[in-house]
Amino acid sequence: MAATESTVKTVREMERYKYGFETDIEVETAPKGLNEDIIKFISAKKNEPEWMLEWRLKAYRLWLTLEEPSWQKVKFPPIDYQDAYYYAAPIQKAGPKSLDEVDPKLLETYEKLGIPLKEQEILAGVEGAGQPDVPDMGSNVAVDAVFDSVSVATTYKKKLEEKGVIFCSISEAIQNHPELVKKYLGSVVPQGDNYFACLNSACFTDGSFVYIPKGVRCPMELSTYFRINQKNTGQFERTLIIADDDSYVSYLEGCTAPQRDENQLHAAVVELVALENAEIKYSTVQNWYPGDEDGRGGVYNFVTKRAACRGNNSKVMWTQVETGSAITWKYPSCILQGDNSVGEFYSVAITNNMQQADTGTKMIHIGKNTSSKIISKGISAGRADQTYRGLVRVLPKAENARNFTQCDSLLIGSDCGAHTVPYIESKNPSAKVEHEATTSRISDDQLFYCMQRGLNQEEAVGLIVNGFCKDVLQTLPMEFAVEAQKLVNISLEGSVG
Amino acid sequence: MKNMAPLIEIKDLHASVDGKEIIKGLSLTINAGEVHALMGPNGAGKSTLSAVVAGREGYEVTGGQVLLNGKDIADMEADERAVAGIFLAFQYPVEIPGVGTTTFLKAAINARRRARGEGEIEPMEFLKLLRAKQKELDIPDEMIKRPVNMGYSGGEKKRAETLQMSMLEPAFCILDETDSGLDIDALKVVSDGVNAMRSPDRGFLVITHYQRLLNYIVPDYVHVFAGGRIVKSGGKELALELEEKGYAEFTEQAA
Numbered sequence: 001m002a003a004t005e006s007t008v009k010t011v012r013e014m015e016r017y018k019y020g021f022e023t024d025i026e027v028e029t030a031p032k033g034l035n036e037d038i039i040k041f042i043s044a045k046k047n048e049p050e051w052m053l054e055w056r057l058k059a060y061r062l063w064l065t066l067e068e069p070s071w072q073k074v075k076f077p078p079i080d081y082q083d084a085y086y087y088a089a090p091i092q093k094a095g096p097k098s099l100d101e102v103d104p105k106l107l108e109t110y111e112k113l114g115i116p117l118k119e120q121e122i123l124a125g126v127e128g129a130g131q132p133d134v135p136d137m138g139s140n141v142a143v144d145a146v147f148d149s150v151s152v153a154t155t156y157k158k159k160l161e162e163k164g165v166i167f168c169s170i171s172e173a174i175q176n177h178p179e180l181v182k183k184y185l186g187s188v189v190p191q192g193d194n195y196f197a198c199l200n201s202a203c204f205t206d207g208s209f210v211y212i213p214k215g216v217r218c219p220m221e222l223s224t225y226f227r228i229n230q231k232n233t234g235q236f237e238r239t240l241i242i243a244d245d246d247s248y249v250s251y252l253e254g255c256t257a258p259q260r261d262e263n264q265l266h267a268a269v270v271e272l273v274a275l276e277n278a279e280i281k282y283s284t285v286q287n288w289y290p291g292d293e294d295g296r297g298g299v300y301n302f303v304t305k306r307a308a309c310r311g312n313n314s315k316v317m318w319t320q321v322e323t324g325s326a327i328t329w330k331y332p333s334c335i336l337q338g339d340n341s342v343g344e345f346y347s348v349a350i351t352n353n354m355q356q357a358d359t360g361t362k363m364i365h366i367g368k369n370t371s372s373k374i375i376s377k378g379i380s381a382g383r384a385d386q387t388y389r390g391l392v393r394v395l396p397k398a399e400n401a402r403n404f405t406q407c408d409s410l411l412i413g414s415d416c417g418a419h420t421v422p423y424i425e426s427k428n429p430s431a432k433v434e435h436e437a438t439t440s441r442i443s444d445d446q447l448f449y450c451m452q453r454g455l456n457q458e459e460a461v462g463l464i465v466n467g468f469c470k471d472v473l474q475t476l477p478m479e480f481a482v483e484a485q486k487l488v489n490i491s492l493e494g495s496v497g
Numbered sequence: 498m499k500n501m502a503p504l505i506e507i508k509d510l511h512a513s514v515d516g517k518e519i520i521k522g523l524s525l526t527i528n529a530g531e532v533h534a535l536m537g538p539n540g541a542g543k544s545t546l547s548a549v550v551a552g553r554e555g556y557e558v559t560g561g562q563v564l565l566n567g568k569d570i571a572d573m574e575a576d577e578r579a580v581a582g583i584f585l586a587f588q589y590p591v592e593i594p595g596v597g598t599t600t601f602l603k604a605a606i607n608a609r610r611r612a613r614g615e616g617e618i619e620p621m622e623f624l625k626l627l628r629a630k631q632k633e634l635d636i637p638d639e640m641i642k643r644p645v646n647m648g649y650s651g652g653e654k655k656r657a658e659t660l661q662m663s664m665l666e667p668a669f670c671i672l673d674e675t676d677s678g679l680d681i682d683a684l685k686v687v688s689d690g691v692n693a694m695r696s697p698d699r700g701f702l703v704i705t706h707y708q709r710l711l712n713y714i715v716p717d718y719v720h721v722f723a724g725g726r727i728v729k730s731g732g733k734e735l736a737l738e739l740e741e742k743g744y745a746e747f748t749e750q751a752a
Contacts, residue, residue, distance in 0.1 A: 443591075446593055449587065450601075451576040452584075453665070454576050456608070463596055464593060466595070467594050467596035470594075
């Protein structure tokens with residue numbers, strides 16, 4: 001039995017990070033390091049207008065004056081920002097008008113990723129004559145595929161265009177919709193907001209851009225898959241989503257990364273703007289390479305995500321399932337400016353082995369009758385350490401502001417940690433702020449009960465943890481929820497016994 | 498293909514919890530088709546016995562053997578024993594927040610199918626089976642929709658255990674104090690469910706403190722369990738005798 005067990009264990013370890021492969025594609029990179037010339041190189045590569053280059057340079061100069069934050073609980077060796085590449089683009093024929101012009105290697109990569117939705121078909125099927133307009137269950141997801149730093153393919157553009165929806169890479173938006181980009185870029189996350197956001201503002205390479213016009217309900221889920229594929233390439237996506245008056249959009253972001261020994265820096269910025277009566281639902285499944293069991297390698301995920309509920313009655317809902325990365329530093333937030341605006345944050349964060357996560361949200365109540373809801377489920381296993389850090393701030397004019405926060409932590413094993421750091425600042429006496437927190441372990445009774453019914457230990461843990469996260473997972477769009485459940489199980493393999 | 502070995506054979510079993518010996522030389526043979534009742538005072542080690550047979554961690558077998566169809570199960574994990582046919586109906590069924598009852602049942606059924614090299618159960622087949630068993634045990638849909646054992650009354654929990662047992666079709670069932678916390682109506686429903694499962698291929702060990710349950714689930718054999726071992730065995734009439742005299746004489750005997 002011992003021999004069988006060790007074989008099984010070996011195989012499992014080999015499979016543990018099944019997305020750990022590398023695609024061999026010729027890459028055009030900028031020289032290592034970051035300086036004004038590199039930023040000019042990036043801007044030139046992307047054929048950007050002068051105003052964009054100026055914006056980047058301004059951010060870069062600001063960045064030089066900032067210091068890396070140190071208040072978070074996560075620990076990592078100092079990052080040498082001059083030792084990374086800031087631009088890498090897969091070489092391809094200029095301006096692919098369709099997917100069959102795209103390097104088949106890229107498509108192969110998506111296949112290997114086992115992208116579970118029907119994106120693979122969509123990616124392959126776009127050129128299929130007459131097919132794109134046939135609505136079916138699987139085609140309700142539009143994909144903007146980001147490979148390394150450049151957006152290589154955008155599908156279903158036509159269908160979206162009919163509705164007036166703009167869904168493209170941010171690079172394209174800079175070329176084709178400069179008025180929107182100029183108006184909103186940096187309006188939610190200013191250049192100097194924080195060290196990593198500032199770095200992103202200087203050297204972001206690509207990302208997604210979405211504009212939903214007035215009164216339009218986006219007819220499909222918008223989806224992006226990110227993937228880091230070049231050694232030492234910092235990945236700096238920039239995403240900007242604008243929902244104009246009375247519009248609705250649901251956006252999905254998911255990612256996997258190949259296995260690496262070197263630490264990879266990932267500092268994205270996501271800005272959401274919701275105008276009058278608009279609603280944005282932003283869902284993330286994050287599965288960056290978490291490093292090996294001893295904490296070697298793995299992605300540093302330093303992300304700034306923020307939404308401005310600018311219009312009255314606007315609503316933003318963040319849902320995140322965070323299972324990857326060596327280090328996660330991420331606080332998707334809502335600025336509730338408009339009266340009656342609503343911000344919601346649903347989070348599942350799983351840390352195993354040596355992973356560290358410092359994540360949570362900020363809800364800033366500015367308008368009257370604004371309300372926010374925070375449901376955070378943290379699961380820590382192995383020697384991992386996790387912190388929920390949240391801020392609920394009620395400003396003096398936010399009459400009748402409401403907040404409900406629930407933070408639950410689940411510990412697996414005795415070497416992991418979970419911390420909850422909620423900040424509450426209320427400057428309006430009519431505000432009602434509630435905070436509930438629990439910390440628990442998977443009980444022996446539960447494990448034995450499941451195993452007595454025939455479930456093996458890992459299955460049992462997966463089931464119990466999925467139950468623990470249910471309130472959050474069920475806020476995900478259907479297809480994503482199924483994928484997320486599987487991911488929860490994979491992330492905790494080997495965490496018990 | 499019929500296995501000639503007894504369904505369950507417990508040979509001079511000794512078991513400890515936290516270094517303290519609870520089971521002190523217990524022997525018991527149960528053949529397929531038989532229902533055995535194990536009766537004893539509180540603290541005799543009845544629940545320890547069920548945990549040991551089911552393979553719960555922390556229960557150390559210090560001597561003797563448990564054989565299932567002639568095969569020693571000492572090296573089998575709890576889930577392997579379950580899949581091999583041992584089912585334990587818990588005295589206190591455990592709540593699992595957020596996990597749907599049907600999800601749980603499906604996972605349990607599929608674990609068995611996987612062990613047999615079969616694919617997962619078809620949703621329609623599962624639903625049909627569930628509906629039929631629900632009807633037998635008078636379990637409303639509303640109960641099934643809740644997470645595993647969440648918010649169930651004592652009676653509902655035991656009905657749910659019986660439902661699981663009935664769906665998983667185990668070869669050997671241990672009912673651990675199934676009558677505790679049951680009113681008379683619930684006791685009837687649960688007993689009917691168990692009786693419906695009696696078959697020449699299946700054996701039962703009914704662990705109870707009171708004779709009452711045995712009016713409904715009539716055993717073939719009754720054993721008195723005291724001081725960590727079986728001190729007297731007999732037919733169903735032994736249960737009545739116990740009800741009358743109490744356990745005093747046996748606890749003295751065991752001590």
